Amino acid sequence: MIDKLISIAQGAINHLFDKTFSLLSKIISEHGTSSFELPDTAYGIPLIYALEGIKITTVEEIKDFMNKIQQLDSQTLSYLYLAEIYLTLQYIRGEEPEKHDKGQYYGFLGDTVQRTLGVQLVDGRIPAVAVLIGKANYDNISKIVKELQEKKILTFLIGSIAEDFVTNSDKTGFEVYVVPVGTKIEQTVYVIDWAVRSSLIFGGQIPGQKDAILEYVRNRVNAFACVFGKINESAVATALSAIYFGIPVISDQDLPELKISEIADYPLLTSEKNYEKTVKKALETRGLKIVVEKPPIPVSYGPAFEGERIRKEDTFIEFGGQRTPSFEWVRMKNISEIEDGKTEIIGTEWKSRYEKGGQMPLGIVVNVAGKKMHKDFEPVIERQIHSFINEAEGLWHIGQRDINWIRISKMAKEAGISLEHLGVILASMVKARFKSIVDKVEVYLYVDEKDVLTLMDEARKEYKERDQRLAKLTDEDIDTFYSCLLCQSFAPKHVCVITPERPGLCGAFTWLDARAAYEIEPTGGNQPVEKGELIDPIYGRYSGVDSYVKKHSGGEIETINLYSIMENPMTSCGCFECIIAVTPEANGVMIVNRGYNGMTPIGMKFSTIAGMIGGGVQVPGFMGVGVNYITSRKFLKGDGGIKRIVWMPKELKERIRESFQKRAQEEEVPDLFEKIADETVCEDVECLVDFLARVNHPALQLDSIIK
Template sequence: MSKLIAFAAIQGGYKVVAQVEGELEKALQTYDASTKVGFPNTAYYLPVIYSLTGLKVETIEDLKAPLAFARGLLPPHLKLKNWLPYLGPLLDAGMAGVIAYEVKEALRYLNDPDFYIAQEDPDVDNGKLWVGAADDTILRKRGVEFVDGSAPGFAAMVGAAPNKEIAKMIVEDYQKRSLYIFCAANHNGNTIIEQCLDAGMQVGWNTRIVPFGPDISSAVFALGFANRAAMAFGGVQPGDYKTILKYNKERVFAFVNALGDVGTEWGVAAAGCVNWGFPTIADTPIPEILPTGICTYEHVVAPVAHEDMVQKSVEVRGLKVQVADIDIPCAFGPAYEGERVRGADLYAQCGGGKTQCTELVKMADMNEIEDGKINLVGPDLDGIKEGGTFPLGIFVQIAGREFQEDFEPIMERQIHHLINYIQTIMHIGQRDISWIRISKAAIEKGFTLKDIGTVLHAKFHQDFTKIVDKVEVTLYTNPEDVDKMTATARENYQLRDARVDTMKDEDVDIFYSCTLCQSFAPSHVCSVSPERTGLCGAYNWMDCKAAYEINPTGPNQPIEKGEVIDAKLGQFKGVNDFIYKASRGMVTHYNFYSMVHDPMTTCGCCECIAAMLPACNGVMTVGRDYTGDTPCGMKFTTLAGVMGGGASSPGFVGHSKHNITQGKFILGDGGLLRMVWMPKMLKEELKDRIVARGEEMGVPGLFDMIADETVGITEEEILPFLQEKGHPALNMESIVG
């Protein structure tokens, strides 16, 4: 850390303690030693001194002990030629300054009893701007808000902004985040409180803009309020300074905004606040203290532009944004997740094989994005005729101190049910095969595409408070923009899926569940293993593991494999026990590695559906982006309607694209060597992986042996092709048993 800031804080400590010692000596000469001192209407004496040391200050004589204690805390002056870890001396100097400031304010109450007005709000008309220390009535009324979360913390603002407009901008932004604004000190004779009044704002406890006092010493009232809340509502005992300070660091998300030149007296006050875990964010180029230690993150950050002051303060303190309301015209909630938007009710749609609809979540740096910003690039729904279609790309950027790239697919998969929570909006699928249907009723209420961004921003903050600090959403509706985003998204999907390519099911004792789709398929329980990605394609085993770490009570639960019942077909006692409970008794068991014998249940979000082709002694698969006929006699939509409601359907199974080339794909039935037909677009997409898997299974020419729609769309049409190519499925044991 910087020698300069440590030097300034320590110098400030010596200066403040010496000044207050002089004021106390003068008071002792003026008043009798037994003269009562203290803050009005409180049982906490001088609360900082009482809470940290246990000393009960009731008379002028009693002020000697805490001031002597402060003098004892002052560290030696820095020797600038010798390096030292300066944080310890800085903290001691800061605490000495805070204690001295509280003595100073007690003397002010004695010497000028009318300086502060003893009420919640100032009397502006009569020039009584400063309310001073909060009494116990205010503490009981307001302090509980710091416990129940309705007031997550406070911004201690010292000094003044360059003008009233900037002051109003910063203060109102804090109000929107439910923070209190505790104001003290002046800069060149001006204060943030006077600027707020000039800007037409109301100040006082009732508007959470609290005018403590015009001097830096009055900032001690904020620390006193925090410590009293810890004692009153946290059960911390006076004198237990370690617990007091720890409580404030972990429970009261406060910080200092220094607006104006930071001299030695401000410096020691800022250093004192660090003891509480409260960092300082300044608008002037003072030396920074960036390494973590006492505060959650940085201790002093500067210079920060005024338009960035609020967001940077929230970020540095680790305060999580609380979004109470979701401002969209439609009703919102889990009750609407299972709603269908049928043809007669449909206004417009995207995806579902009709247009491209892609979703991507990416991690961003804190400075790259703006929290709450919703961008629409392209036309909105008002440019679409009833019954029309449009392309859509949903790109979400998330920044967070605790956010990791591993969390991207977990957040991405939330888009499915969060959009479904919007009344009369239907969402199916994920990644680059999403399908959204928007009802006429939603349009009549005023629904726009930006409302999707509003929902994602609010719910990501609400549901993932620990890891999310900022969310920005961009919605693309121009075809070229959606195609460009889709190409980027597919690159990301491939990188994510590749993370589990070297893992085997035998390597782990834990599989994971996914029940996100039970709103549409109540009995469906997807089980994800290293060699069987979720049938939606959005989650692999590592994704589910990360999702469980984020949300231990969420839809991705660990499943103990337990006893192996059938190694060939992939049936495990632990999995059976789990799915029986999770399906509410509707499904007793299923096999991981078979589509012929009791396969896994399937929901409508699957990327592909495989079906048995008995005449070819093999299987086919079809992805949802292929709309043509298939050799099993059913299109994808028909297959999904028949067995996509959460049933286990022998001869059929839903799966992801990636799963086709994983080691355990229907291995109990012969594996990929049974694959005799797939759409050309899917086959080409997976070409490299099919070639590699075929070589691994001893059939290097497998890719060229698989038929597609250019060969035929019936078993009779493709069988001669398979015979000509010598497809291995024709020589395997009968698939029908």
């Protein structure tokens, strides 16, 4: 059967070669053989770079590579490379991404999105990736997409399906897990090269090592494809491309089942004509078991709805947001004080007020109790209120504590969402997600302004006490750090060590978060790390940390310093929020955040630097970190601390302004913030050095950072 499929696909390959060569000739006549850059990637034309080790950045290099395509033994790779080149040429001509007057096609999928989604991919919030290709009835496909959303699966749409969603749905984008890539079947290569890039970004694979990269994608990327509509040469070539990477294809046409033991132990081509069973068949084929936690509410529920936006005109009722008094507060109680599962609304005539819509005050008080519950876990649970409410379709939540803002959409109200359901969601999900530390939970919703204001004052006192208690917590105060090994599903050598003063590099885990996660799931990705003997207090080296890292990196990393970028720095996976990079000419370091696409003073963009340091390797002079580490007292303690910072993007500076200025006061450099350059000052090192000399930056008076 495979030989027959390859024979059919040859027609698509021949046609695509002619089409690509014709477009290449036009571009050479129009633009010459100039250089180009795909948006937001450090990998040239990514699939070719990953599998062949050839980084293509000029039209002349494309022309040279076209000659090599004809000599390839693999028809599948020939098709994929041609598709990638054809689409790249369209980018050069300004024809990609495709335009649509009713919405957005995403086209090429950049590195930043992949790194942003990295944490969700490794911690199970996105357990799989689906690709829906072709043409089918919109109502049938929308039901399939909704089911995939509820199961937390990230879905890419290609072909007529993508056009239908852009035209008919206003709920698309990475934030809702539904991404219309484009209408051309060749654009399937965008998803494939996105999957392959994970081996470079997270896995530390070396470009050109084709077999290792193939093994990585086949074993570590949970993906499947559903192909709808009539089978033609291009559909067959696309299906073979997916199969090559171990991605099973489910078709709505009558096709015999195909297994290739050299690639996978599951069917790589199978059929399911009943659209109500498509998702079930895909999950069974790929061997995925996804358990969905859903509270008893009348709307869909899952992380895919967390990115949903509810506009003012679509809002039925809202709470907080400086429109009404509002707060949320998790309190630890004795077990005897709590009636488990209780949800109560306290206020006068609240039903008629809710039914009227508009605005209401709201005080959310969640009481929890458990044998393993600690006072320090209150803020950990409290922060999850944001996700618990947002994951309900038609509910929207931003902020926290006493600056929260909640909206319920007209659609959710029509579906049957009541005020009680806010309490039901919180009672159900706190118990479900924190079942190992919470034995009982009850929720009270206060809706009279007087009650809300009185309780808000009590909550604010508790917020302040918490902050003071946690601010005093130092690495020296405790005997146990925590690891995060979640990213090892993608970056096998990486070990993240989390301390009170060094949060996880992804920004998602503090020491308290990791401690709570261990209590919740003792065999999970967060494990205790005994500090052991303090070997170096300045660089932050501990014997227990060294032993743990060596063991759990498979012997790849023998020692790390927690507070240094220059001497045995901690490794990075790929989903870091920021990168610190040594800038020798300025005797300091620059910091660039994910999402900043401009040039930096060291002559590289974020994506280029990130490509050098991911995958669990130690790279002295470069290190991925979380934003909050920048204002830690332990920030680069071994290298001179915050006085070494000479450049940051303006957006990052403004984001940390308040906490940074507090740290600068503690370090007796109160004017340091204004002496740190950003892109409005310079993007090259010569200009940076001139600026630092002009403002008398303290880094220039420190010992050389290169030792």
